[in-house]
Amino acid sequence: EDQVTQSPEALRLQEGESSSLNCSYTVSGLRGLFWYRQDPGKGPEFLFTLYSAGEEKEKERLKATLTKKESFLHITAPKPEDSATYLCAVEDSSYKLIFGSGTRLLVRP
Amino acid sequence: NAGVTQTPKFQVLKTGQSMTLQCAQDMNHNSMYWYRQDPGMGLRLIYYSASEGTTDKGEVPNGYNVSRLNKREFSLRLESAAPSQTSVYFCASRQGTTEAFFGQGTRLTVV
Numbered sequence: 001e002d003q004v005t006q007s008p009e010a011l012r013l014q015e016g017e018s019s020s021l022n023c024s025y026t027v028s029g030l031r032g033l034f035w036y037r038q039d040p041g042k043g044p045e046f047l048f049t050l051y052s053a054g055e056e057k058e059k060e061r062l063k064a065t066l067t068k069k070e071s072f073l074h075i076t077a078p079k080p081e082d083s084a085t086y087l088c089a090v091e092d093s094s095y096k097l098i099f100g101s102g103t104r105l106l107v108r109p
Numbered sequence: 110n111a112g113v114t115q116t117p118k119f120q121v122l123k124t125g126q127s128m129t130l131q132c133a134q135d136m137n138h139n140s141m142y143w144y145r146q147d148p149g150m151g152l153r154l155i156y157y158s159a160s161e162g163t164t165d166k167g168e169v170p171n172g173y174n175v176s177r178l179n180k181r182e183f184s185l186r187l188e189s190a191a192p193s194q195t196s197v198y199f200c201a202s203r204q205g206t207t208e209a210f211f212g213q214g215t216r217l218t219v220v
Contacts, residue, residue: 006151031206043199043211044152051206087151089209095140095159096167097201097209101151 002027002092006100013107016077021086021103024070029093033071035064036087038102044087047073078107111135115200115212122190122219130185130215132200138210140203141183143167143175145196146214152199158183190219 003026013019025033032051036044048057050066057064061082063074073086083106089099116131134141139160144152144167154167156175164175172194174186183202187194195218203209 034208041214043201043213044209046208046210049206049208089152091206094165096154096157096165097142097203098154098168099144099152104149 002090002096002098004088004090004098004100006086006088006103008103009101010104011106013075013078013105015079015107015109018074018076018078020075021073021105022070023073023088023100025088025090027090027092027098031091031093031095033066034089034091034097035062035071035073036089038085038087047086075105078105080107080109083107113200113202113210113212115198115215117215118213119216120218122187122217124191124219126190127186127188128190129187130198130200130217131182132184132212133182134200134202134210135181136202136204136210137180138202138204139180140205140209141177142201142203142209143173143183143185144199144201145169145194146199147196155185155198190217192219195219 035047038044048064085102087102142157143155158177161180198215200212201209
């Protein structure tokens, strides 16, 4: 059975304090791993797709990496506007898209 | 382009009532999904449709039914609503293995 586990559940950082969010997964036939950002009261907003182990993607202060068992979302020198819930999702061989429970990030000025 | 449109945005039901949540996408995507999100939690897959004419169960299908009416529309039906179905419901669509695009959500309260 496909499973996605994210840690930590919540993370508080000072502005400029870099950190990483973890997404570990078990899936039959990984087609892709996705990172999303969700602001309160809104739908998830796409950040990155990773397809194979060793792949990395970057966007502004965010960098996503992928291994055969987990993915990391690295946040470098975060700003208060990076505060949000970050969701990880995996797609299996049947096009099923399963999400983790998310990491709630709060960046304090 | 509107992207993914969900209706209604808010709904209050009494226990035992039925209703249908509507979802339409204008991006010509093959795959569509229905999720529910409870407070402080991630998205849980209810049903999905990998292509027009097919539907499959997700993680939490009990108490729900779906219809892929055509390539654009994917509806979610609650036949007899229960308080445990109080949640925010999101519809999403995607093409192939690309990213999914989400609607704004339907906030459902069952009293």
